[in-house]
Amino acid sequence: MKTNLFQYVPGNSVIHRMNPVTKILLTIVICVAAFLSGNLFYLAGLLVVDLLIGIIAGVAGKTWTIFKGLLKIAIFLFVLQILLVRNGTPVLWIITDEGLLTAARVVIRLVVVCMPLALVLAVTRVTDLTNSLVQVLHVPYQYAFTLSTAIRFVPQFLEEMAGIMEAQTARGVAFDKARGLKKFSMILPLCAPLLISSVRRTDQTAAAAEVRGFRLRTRTSGYKKYPFTAVDLGAVLFCALLLAGAILLK
Amino acid sequence: MIVFQDLSFTYKGEKQPALQEVCLTVPDGGFLGVIGPAGAGKTTLARAISGMIPHHYSGDYYGSVTVNGLDTVETSLDEISQLVGMVFQDVDSQIISPMVEDEMLYGLENFGVPREEIPGRVEDALEKVGIADLRDRTIGSLSGGQRQKVAIASILALKPRILVLDEPTGELDPRSSRQVFSLLKELNEEQGITVILIEQKIMLLCEFARQLAVLNGGRVIFQGETREVLAHSDELQALGVNCPRVTTLSSILSEKTGEKQPACINLDEAEAMVRRLIP
Amino acid sequence: MIQAEHVSFSYSDQGPTVQDVSFHIEKGDFVAILGANGAGKTTTVRLIDGLIRPTQGKVLIHGADTATSPVSERARRVGFLFQNPDRQICKNTVREEILFGLKTVRGDESEEALNARCEEVLKDFGFSGDEEPFSLSRGQRQRVALASILAVEPEVLILDEPTTGLDYLECCHIMDRIRRMNREQQVTVVMVCHDMEVVLDYAQRALVMAGGKLLADGPVREIFRDAELMEKASILPPQMIGLSLRLGEGFEQADTPDAMAEAVLARRGEGGKRHEN
Numbered sequence: 001m002k003t004n005l006f007q008y009v010p011g012n013s014v015i016h017r018m019n020p021v022t023k024i025l026l027t028i029v030i031c032v033a034a035f036l037s038g039n040l041f042y043l044a045g046l047l048v049v050d051l052l053i054g055i056i057a058g059v060a061g062k063t064w065t066i067f068k069g070l071l072k073i074a075i076f077l078f079v080l081q082i083l084l085v086r087n088g089t090p091v092l093w094i095i096t097d098e099g100l101l102t103a104a105r106v107v108i109r110l111v112v113v114c115m116p117l118a119l120v121l122a123v124t125r126v127t128d129l130t131n132s133l134v135q136v137l138h139v140p141y142q143y144a145f146t147l148s149t150a151i152r153f154v155p156q157f158l159e160e161m162a163g164i165m166e167a168q169t170a171r172g173v174a175f176d177k178a179r180g181l182k183k184f185s186m187i188l189p190l191c192a193p194l195l196i197s198s199v200r201r202t203d204q205t206a207a208a209a210e211v212r213g214f215r216l217r218t219r220t221s222g223y224k225k226y227p228f229t230a231v232d233l234g235a236v237l238f239c240a241l242l243l244a245g246a247i248l249l250k
Numbered sequence: 251m252i253v254f255q256d257l258s259f260t261y262k263g264e265k266q267p268a269l270q271e272v273c274l275t276v277p278d279g280g281f282l283g284v285i286g287p288a289g290a291g292k293t294t295l296a297r298a299i300s301g302m303i304p305h306h307y308s309g310d311y312y313g314s315v316t317v318n319g320l321d322t323v324e325t326s327l328d329e330i331s332q333l334v335g336m337v338f339q340d341v342d343s344q345i346i347s348p349m350v351e352d353e354m355l356y357g358l359e360n361f362g363v364p365r366e367e368i369p370g371r372v373e374d375a376l377e378k379v380g381i382a383d384l385r386d387r388t389i390g391s392l393s394g395g396q397r398q399k400v401a402i403a404s405i406l407a408l409k410p411r412i413l414v415l416d417e418p419t420g421e422l423d424p425r426s427s428r429q430v431f432s433l434l435k436e437l438n439e440e441q442g443i444t445v446i447l448i449e450q451k452i453m454l455l456c457e458f459a460r461q462l463a464v465l466n467g468g469r470v471i472f473q474g475e476t477r478e479v480l481a482h483s484d485e486l487q488a489l490g491v492n493c494p495r496v497t498t499l500s501s502i503l504s505e506k507t508g509e510k511q512p513a514c515i516n517l518d519e520a521e522a523m524v525r526r527l528i529p
Numbered sequence: 530m531i532q533a534e535h536v537s538f539s540y541s542d543q544g545p546t547v548q549d550v551s552f553h554i555e556k557g558d559f560v561a562i563l564g565a566n567g568a569g570k571t572t573t574v575r576l577i578d579g580l581i582r583p584t585q586g587k588v589l590i591h592g593a594d595t596a597t598s599p600v601s602e603r604a605r606r607v608g609f610l611f612q613n614p615d616r617q618i619c620k621n622t623v624r625e626e627i628l629f630g631l632k633t634v635r636g637d638e639s640e641e642a643l644n645a646r647c648e649e650v651l652k653d654f655g656f657s658g659d660e661e662p663f664s665l666s667r668g669q670r671q672r673v674a675l676a677s678i679l680a681v682e683p684e685v686l687i688l689d690e691p692t693t694g695l696d697y698l699e700c701c702h703i704m705d706r707i708r709r710m711n712r713e714q715q716v717t718v719v720m721v722c723h724d725m726e727v728v729l730d731y732a733q734r735a736l737v738m739a740g741g742k743l744l745a746d747g748p749v750r751e752i753f754r755d756a757e758l759m760e761k762a763s764i765l766p767p768q769m770i771g772l773s774l775r776l777g778e779g780f781e782q783a784d785t786p787d788a789m790a791e792a793v794l795a796r797r798g799e800g801g802k803r804h805e806n
Contacts, residue, residue: 176601206306
């Protein structure tokens with residue numbers, strides 16, 4: 001009913017079909033590239049790449065939502081930066097050219113880096129992500145399981161939170177009239193029971209995994225295999241291109 | 251065969267024992283219904299059969315439980331769990347994958363079921379529970395009842411010899427609950443799978459289970475063939491265990507007509523009884 | 530007092546879950562909403578309290594459109610008991626929990642008055658007040674949730690599967706208490722419930738839903754005796770009604786085991802032969 005921001009969106013795009021490991025590689029490369037290069041044009045180019053990936057994957061709407069969310073944080077950081085940086089020549093009031101540049105770099109980097117991190121979960125099943133980590137990269141299964149449980153936990157937690165807010169609103173707690181920080185401070189005291197029930201649940205989830213052979217699982221247990229295909233080769237080449245660009249356009 | 255011999259168990263950190271001197275036998279191919287008020291030890295009983303006690307939950311453990319001849323203390327949890335499938339009361343903690351299909355695959359992969367067998371088993375289990383259309387959905391998009399069916403299907407796919415279900419129909423409406431009970435009956439009768447079913451839905455339980463065990467305060471108060479146990483309907487009601495209305499009717503009529511009426515467990519029997527009584 | 534006028538509701542990504550539903554509920558009614566999973570029952574009760582807003586039509590409580598005022602302001606008049614009490618309970622003792630509810634909606638009253646009311650409710654429900662909710666059983670926690678809602682003396686009580694996961698005794702405790710409120714204080718009750726025996730025992734009127742539409746609205750016994758309707762709504766009637774339908778003439782009124790036994794004995798003539806020994 002509520003579409004969760006980080007929840008998987010089924011699809012059959014090129015991005016969906018890519019090997020999960022390649023998707024992780026692409027994410028990491030975008031992050032690294034964003035920090036290697038300080039060139040504003042190059043960074044803007046990376047941002048376009050981020051948005052294009054979202055559009056190709058057929059999750060344009062979600063990409064836009066993530067982008068808008070990040071933009072709010074970005075604007076806040078931008079203002080903070082231009083007020084804090086003292087070097088360079090003043091342009092207007094206490095704002096310097098150096099400050100503007102640094103601020104622009106910081107916020108574009110932030111958006112560029114966060115977008116693929118969020119997108120990768122929207123276009124990859126968590127199970128594929130962890131299974132491929134185990135199969136291809138030989139990550140111990142216990143770690144991969146912890147990761148997937150943590151991710152699985154997010155929508156569960158949000159569902160529970162929405163349920164609690166609804167129940168409290170119905171008994172007269174004015175959640176429906178509060179906004180922003182006020183709302184946040186109202187939710188906080190309610191988190192105690194939420195945490196108790198979550199911890200109780202985690203233990204049971206561990207038990208549920210155990211009685212279905214958690215300990216028997218090996219690297220090769222996964223039913224689905226994750227071969228590398230031409231799409232992945234293309235993506236790797238694209239990654240190399242991005243890195244080269246970052247180094248050239250320092 | 252499952253045999254409890256004087257099992258007493260107290261969870262670590264608790265003062266009250268959850269089970270006390272439980273003696274219980276479930277024959278191979280049996281269908282045992284377990285009823286009792288909240289806190290009677292029903293879930294603990296299920297955990298003891300599935301080996302989660304003592305392997306996952308520790309505490310003071312006296313007596314023994316053997317499952318098909320294996321002592322659950324000495325046998326590893328992995329070995330027991332290939333024999334015993336367990337459906338939890340809280341579906342949300344049982345389901346560990348974010349997608350229906352992955353949840354179906356999880357146990358199959360771990361237990362090393364041959365690759366070529368896997369697709370058939372997944373399809374079969376989904377089909378049996380009637381949720382083939384949910385295969386590619388995310389768990390988050392399902393209703394409570396649908397999640398419950400996924401949990402059941404994921405266990406059925408493992409083809410356990412023994413099925414333990416802890417209130418598996420809590421989120422289901424009467425019709426879907428009946429479907430689940432019928433499915434269990436079918437598995438029990440056609441494949442000889444032993445079923446241990448914990449339920450509050452007494453009417454369905456009495457209609458489908460062949461044996462009943464009544465728990466109260468960690469002890470088994472009654473056990474035996476369903477009809478024999480239901481013959482104690484007055485005592486059961488004193489314990490706070492409800493009886494099906496048809497059983498109450500047969501017990502009232504026994505008293506009022508002065509002729510002993512066998513305890514009724516379903517509508518057909520009740521109808522036959524009434525028709526016998528009225529000329 | 531509750532009027533639903535051509536109410537429809539759909540989630541943005543799905544088809545309608547409630548479609549053109551209209552009904553009136555009078556003060557003191559005890560109404561059960563029946564139907565299979567996915568029939569739109571829970572959506573309907575959430576619409577009544579305004580937890581979700583109709584995409585079409587409107588819901589009026591005391592003539593006021595619920596879409597125009599916040600849910601939290603309605604809590605004084607409308608209590609909502611959810612299936613899961615743990616979402617409601619947020620304090621460390623039962624007393625604090627009940628006081629929290631009271632202060633939230635009756636904050637304009639004096640501290641002493643609220644304390645007195647709280648003690649009254651504690652006594653009525655048989656709580657000492659110092660119990661920690663999370664060490665209680667599920668059924669007891671549901672009673673804590675009910676106590677804190679009834680403490681504020683709402684005029685309408687909405688119940689969404691209040692007895693799921695409870696054993697028989699706990700179920701009776703909760704339902705008996707609700708019936709008392711309904712009878713003694715004319716509290717209007719609207720309940721979603723899957724247990725038809727509970728519905729037969731407690732509710733007076735039933736709304737039957739299927740596929741988001743309202744199929745029927747009438748007295749519980751009449752509804753259950755309508756075999757065609759029950760089939761359409763995928764509902765299995767309570768056992769005694771099912772039996773009386775099979776037995777036909779002379780058993781129409783036999784909807785409890787006692788009444789059924791009476792009817793059987795009456796048919797045997799002279800109230801049956803009694804063996805005194």
